[in-house]
Each structure stands twice: as C-alpha cells, then as structure tokens.
Amino acid sequence: MLIRNVELAPGERIDVRIDGARIAELAPQLAWHAQERVFEGGGAALLPGLHDHHIHLRALAAAFASVHCGPPQVTDAAALAAVLRAASIRLAPGQWLRGIGFCESVLGAAGIDAIDRDWLDELVADRPLRIQHRSGRLWLLNSAALDALAPTADAPLERRNGRWTGRLYDADDWLRMRLRGAPPSLHAVSRWLARRGVTGVTDTTHHNGPEALHAFAAARASGELLQQVRVMGDARLDAQTDRPGAQRGEHKFHLHAHALPEFDALVAAIRASHDAGRAAAFHCVTRTELAFALAALREAGVLPGDRIEHASVAPPELVEVIAALGLTVVTQPHFIAERGDDYRRDVDAADQPWLYRLRGFLATGVGLAGSTDAPFGSADPWAAMQAAIDRRTPSGAVLGAAEALTPAQALDLFLAPLEAPGGAPRRVAVGEPADLCLLDRPLAAALRAPTQVEVRLTLVAGQVVYTREDADVPDYPRGSSGMPESQGCA
CATH class of the missing domain: 3.10.310.70 (Diaminopimelate Epimerase; Chain A, domain 1)
Structure with a gap:
C-alpha cells in the first residue's frame, strides 16, 4: 500500500509505503509501484495504532449484547x-x-x-x-x-x-x-475498536489461563480478533509461552481491600512468576490495596514490567514508593468524566486530589499508560484522552485540575508498546510495524478536540482492518453514553 500526503508532525507532509507487515519507505513524494493500492491521506495525521493497555475483551463483547x-x-x-x-x-x-x-x-x-x-x-x-x-x-x-x-x-x-x-x-x-455458555464472539467488538484506531490491546482478566491464551490466539488466527493482544492471567500462565498472535502477559493479582490475601503467600506467588520471567500486575482501586501491593512488591523484589492497574487513589507518599520501585501505572482518566460527580459526593475530601492521577505520576518519573477498562468504562480511547486533558465531571466541574495533561501527553498514553506501557511512544518510522491509524484531520485539530476525531483507515501488520469508506461496522455510541461505567474507587 502507498499512503499519500499524510502528516506525521504538524506541517510535515509525507508519503508512506507499506511492504508486508512493516513500513518500508517514507519520503515527501513516492512513486507508485504497479499493483500497489493507493490511499490518499489529504494532509490528515497518520499515527501508530492506539493501544488499550487494560481491557476485558470477552466482558466487553457480552456488554455489547x-x-x-x-x-x-x-x-x-x-x-x-x-x-x-x-x-x-x-x-x-x-x-x-x-x-x-x-x-x-x-x-x-x-x-x-x-x-x-x-x-x-x-x-x-x-x-x-x-x-x-x-x-x-x-x-x-x-x-x-x-x-x-x-x-x-x-x-x-x-x-x-x-x-x-x-x-x-x-x-x-x-x-x-x-x-456453561460459549464465550461471546469478539467479531463485533474487534471491529468497533478498529473503527476507533485501536490496533493492540492487553486483556487484563485475572482468571485467564492457558485456555484463554489459546482462545485469543485462535481468534487472531481466524480473523475474529483483529488487534494484537497481550493476555494477563493467573499463575497457570507462568508455564506458558507466547502464541502466534497472542503474547503471554503479566500475572494479574486482583486485590480486594476487605479480603486481602495472606501476605507471605502473595510474596511467594510474585516471586514464582518473576522466576518464570513474568511481571506482576496489581488491581488497586483503594489506598489500602495500593499500600498492600507496594509492600508485597518491595518484599518480593521488582521485575521490570511490574505494574499497578488503576491506582485510583494515589497520595503523594505512595506515588513516591511507586517511583522508587520503578513501577508502571496503567490508569483510566475517563473515569473522572464518567463518575466524577459521584466521586465528589462519595470519596473523602482528603482523597479527591489523588483520584486517577496523571501529571503527578509523570512529574515523579513514573511510567504512565492509558486504558479504558472496558466494559467497566467507555471503550473509546479518544474520550479517555479528552478526559485526561480537561478532567471534567458529567456536571462540568473540574476534579483534580493539577493532574491534567497536555493534549500530546494524553495521546502518548495510548502509543506505548503493549509489552512496555509507560515506555517511549511508538512513532511512524521505516522498519516499524505497519500498525497504523489515519485520522480525518491534521494532528493539531485532533488534539484540540479528541472526541470529535474520526478514523479513516486502520492497519494491523500491514493489513487493512477498517476503512471509513468501506465500513460495515456497528456504530455503537461513543463515550460514556454507550458503555457501562467504571468500578471507580470503592
């Protein structure tokens, strides 16, 4: 494929050639090759495909129905x-x-x-x-x-x-x-995500085991699932390896403040997964859960890639520990937009400044990645970016203004590799995988109003998985209007 006249940075127009699964050439003007499909970009932004670093695919498929x-x-x-x-x-x-x-x-x-x-x-x-x-x-x-x-x-x-x-x-x-029902098909969910420019996801369902890893790989092979997928799960995945189309992900520990696991057993489980070359990920939506997870990681020792999911309440003293341990945080900024008024009413006033923090993590050097936690939040990453920028609740109040990000920082939350959330954002460059999304407008316009963005073209490994011109994808409502809401902080 030859994609003509796209913007990689404001004011930088370029042609992009795709050969197989990778980007082959970038130049201000490329000659057409025989048999090459041409797509006219019209000066719109071409981005790496978005990555949702925390999602539940089967639950989202069930939610659609x-x-x-x-x-x-x-x-x-x-x-x-x-x-x-x-x-x-x-x-x-x-x-x-x-x-x-x-x-x-x-x-x-x-x-x-x-x-x-x-x-x-x-x-x-x-x-x-x-x-x-x-x-x-x-x-x-x-x-x-x-x-x-x-x-x-x-x-x-x-x-x-x-x-x-x-x-x-x-x-x-x-x-x-x-x-004992058959799991729901991922076909419609996957195509809806492709419509939003999502080319990779991490399924963070804590009870995933070898059968789930195999099922996701089979869904990729059959074309039911279009996106690259990383699969978290329980200790049964320690003995597994990557499958074609499905990466083995972190050991997901799903903490509940009212029923925390026995501390020494948790430390042993972390170490066992680390010994298998597998990082740990902790569900933390309360201050208690976060403190407990950090204590366990400090005792077990940290492996690169260990991460905190949600970090819904993260006071400064715990952010300092996260930074000292070198952990990554994967958060969901749109929860403020979906549930912020409830948080203002129900969450202790002393904790409200520390809800779903963003800038506070970046300022201390913590790797930060974005996600949706769909179906427990809206599946639209563009809505999450908007929420990261303006921090507005449904009533229009601003919650945690000091935690707001710039538009470019909000976009970068969704551009890191699946295996390195919070790492350097992927860029469109020669030799990189052709996992791409072409927007309907230049980058500056997209960053001014992320929720207004439409995607014209999405590629995964060089294959077209969505074009607006040929779309036959259900137009599920965008943002919080069409998806279940978050689990929040309680």
Whole structure:
C-alpha cells in the first residue's frame, strides 16, 4: 500500500509505503509501484495504532449484547423497569436477559439493599434475569435466574432468613461454571475498536489461563480478533509461552481491600512468576490495596514490567514508593468524566486530589499508560484522552485540575508498546510495524478536540482492518453514553 500526503508532525507532509507487515519507505513524494493500492491521506495525521493497555475483551463483547441499567441512560427505578421490560419482549421464551452498569443511585435513597430477587421479579418474572453492578463485583438475580442456576446449599449467594436474596458478590467463577455458555464472539467488538484506531490491546482478566491464551490466539488466527493482544492471567500462565498472535502477559493479582490475601503467600506467588520471567500486575482501586501491593512488591523484589492497574487513589507518599520501585501505572482518566460527580459526593475530601492521577505520576518519573477498562468504562480511547486533558465531571466541574495533561501527553498514553506501557511512544518510522491509524484531520485539530476525531483507515501488520469508506461496522455510541461505567474507587 502507498499512503499519500499524510502528516506525521504538524506541517510535515509525507508519503508512506507499506511492504508486508512493516513500513518500508517514507519520503515527501513516492512513486507508485504497479499493483500497489493507493490511499490518499489529504494532509490528515497518520499515527501508530492506539493501544488499550487494560481491557476485558470477552466482558466487553457480552456488554455489547446487554441492556444498560445505570446512568446516564437509566437514572431512576421507572426507567430501569422500562428498559428491562422492553428488552425482555425482544427475547425468545426462556432466554436469559443480561443487564450491566447498574448503580444504586437509580434507586434514590433506598440503596443497594432495596434490590433483591422479589424486587426484580416485579420487573421481569417470566425469564432469567441477571444484572451486573457497575463495580463488576455484584450480580443481582431474579427468581427465574436462581431456579435456572439451581444453587446448592454451599453456593456463594447471599442469604437472608435462610432464603437466597438474589445477590451474588465476587463469585464470577461460580456463575460462569453454572452458566456453561460459549464465550461471546469478539467479531463485533474487534471491529468497533478498529473503527476507533485501536490496533493492540492487553486483556487484563485475572482468571485467564492457558485456555484463554489459546482462545485469543485462535481468534487472531481466524480473523475474529483483529488487534494484537497481550493476555494477563493467573499463575497457570507462568508455564506458558507466547502464541502466534497472542503474547503471554503479566500475572494479574486482583486485590480486594476487605479480603486481602495472606501476605507471605502473595510474596511467594510474585516471586514464582518473576522466576518464570513474568511481571506482576496489581488491581488497586483503594489506598489500602495500593499500600498492600507496594509492600508485597518491595518484599518480593521488582521485575521490570511490574505494574499497578488503576491506582485510583494515589497520595503523594505512595506515588513516591511507586517511583522508587520503578513501577508502571496503567490508569483510566475517563473515569473522572464518567463518575466524577459521584466521586465528589462519595470519596473523602482528603482523597479527591489523588483520584486517577496523571501529571503527578509523570512529574515523579513514573511510567504512565492509558486504558479504558472496558466494559467497566467507555471503550473509546479518544474520550479517555479528552478526559485526561480537561478532567471534567458529567456536571462540568473540574476534579483534580493539577493532574491534567497536555493534549500530546494524553495521546502518548495510548502509543506505548503493549509489552512496555509507560515506555517511549511508538512513532511512524521505516522498519516499524505497519500498525497504523489515519485520522480525518491534521494532528493539531485532533488534539484540540479528541472526541470529535474520526478514523479513516486502520492497519494491523500491514493489513487493512477498517476503512471509513468501506465500513460495515456497528456504530455503537461513543463515550460514556454507550458503555457501562467504571468500578471507580470503592
């Protein structure tokens, strides 16, 4: 392919030749070769393809086929009832109805305890219904769902007066085993990401094992998954190696402040993965989780590539430890844009300056990378860039203004290699992989308004995976309007 008249830097127009999977030539004007496909850039910016360094692909695929049950689409109990009943009518008899993004604010002052199986039965009684809380840690089940799951006495479901309430906390593995359904196809999700210029992702699902690594490699080989993929998971991946199309990623430790693992066992697990040449990644959305993870890493010793996911609350004293240990932070700036007003109301005022920090990490030399955590946040990286720049909540308030990035810094969050988040951003250069995205406007215009950017062309390993002119991709809503919201800080 020959891509003509594109901008690599403001005011720098150039032609780019792709040969196989790599960039072969760059010059102000290149002659056309016979049989070469030509794409006219029109002076728009050509970038390395974006990398989402923290995403959950299968959950995102399931979310695309689910009913959104929380803000901004659903803000009260009447609206929740309406969307569930409307969705139920469209399903075949007995088919499960799956909701996502539920927030207790929908119930007003009643709170989460107001929802139980009986309340859900009033909304949908004729089919199994399960609704996921926006945190990703709680499922709400109606009576038909409980009957279909047929729980035994030792099931991890909440009981009240000896009866299942329909609330299931931190038990996705149990639910997955009971449902025993085939995993959702990645076809639509992958093409939606390509439409946004995403050419690489790190799936950070903590229970991924060898079968997940194999499944992602198979999805890449079949064309179901277009993006390069790095696969985090549990200790079972220590003995695995990279597969064609799928890199073995870090050992993901999913901490919960209320049930932290035994410290010495955690240190031993970190060391075992390090001995296998595998870095560690820690889910940290509270101050307690972050302090615990840092203590464990200090005791175990740090391997290059060890990283903190989210770092939702990062006070200065812990940022100093992160910097001293040489860790990378992978964060989600759009959580401020999606949940910032709730944070202003619910998070301790002393912690609010340290929410989803950006500039504070860069100022101390911490490697920082961007991601979406989709489906627990919007899957649109351009919305995340906008949030990193303006730090505005849904109501328009600014939260953590001192943490805002320049537009160029916000873009760089999504340009690092998958294996080195927070490292030097990739650039369009001869010999580099032809993982590219061509925008619809010059770079300066794109950086002024990231959420207005459209992608015209996306390449992965030199292969066209999306063109706006030939697009046959579902136009799912962009930003927080179309995706579940984040797990936030609690």
